[in-house]
Amino acid sequence: MTTSVANKKMSVKSQTIGALAALVSAVILPQMIHAIGAAAGLGTSLGEMLLPMHLPIILAGLLAGPFAAGTAGFLSPLISFALTGMPTTAMLPFMVIELAMYGICSGLLKNTEFPDILKVLAVQISGRVFRAAAILIGFYGMGSVVKPEIILTSVRVGIIGIILQLVIIPLSVHALKNADNE
Template sequence: MKINLQKLVYTALLLASGVLIPQLFHFGGPAAGTIFLPMHIPVLIGGLLLGPLYGAIIGVLSPALSFIIIGMPPVAILPFMIIELCIYGLVSGYLSTKTKLLYPVLISGMILSRAVYAGSLAIALYIFDMEKAAPLAVWTSFLKGLPGVAIQLVIIPPIVYALRRFALEKGNRKSEGTA
């Protein structure tokens, strides 16, 4: 496998963003992360710009590194976030290779990853003999994250379009010998 240094640098920047951005939201209280889903933003951007492999890597490592460095997300939520964010990065990255239409890619990635999150949460609750709490926990998790989903749908497309345009302009300058 050929290692792309530029993608590695962007991955590192998005990983750092995945650790730092949620900290800004935690000033609003501990529940702000579950409402606004700030860690999801760099993961989705990574998948959309860098592809499924790098998107999945950012999705797995962002919550893991954040937990190691800062202690958030809480250990009880960590495995579910790793699964969910891995799916976010993987699906958004894969679908972005099939189409450049951001909204269908974003919405598909969100639906699939939230469904996987809900399924893994429900399975864990059943394993720990808490099946009566499963529907409520899944529904609550979904509803609490709706403001974050709305924010993602508003801010991610302009960011991705701007970064794609920047990369295209940079590539054009390079091919013209002016970079």
């Protein structure tokens, strides 16, 4: 009984560390990308292309589970906004929903037998569906200034980031799981 309690505490500890790592990464990584974009004269467009907040949240879900990653996904845009003003006020609620869903959905797929690349693809689709629904509800039901055209535009602009996620996340999960087994 003592062993199972210790394992449960370790699991909670691991989830907490995973959530904090994802949260910090999802706040710092975009700042690094935006700094590079600013230095290259691209402004914030590099961040819109590479989607740096998404990567640590999806990765956290596949490693730490839905609660840890969902929490990190929910909080990271709020903390980033409080510290940096990004994302913009207009986009903040939609990014909170999208990133929280990435975390929850990837966490729910954590222990499934699907290949990691399919898990990431399913998570990308589900997060964007929730974001699209929120944007449509916001625009048509609540008078949001964010227009529905942004739904497809963000996918088109972010295709490089989407592809990078499909490559980097499965490789990272594999490497981290192998390192844990050694």
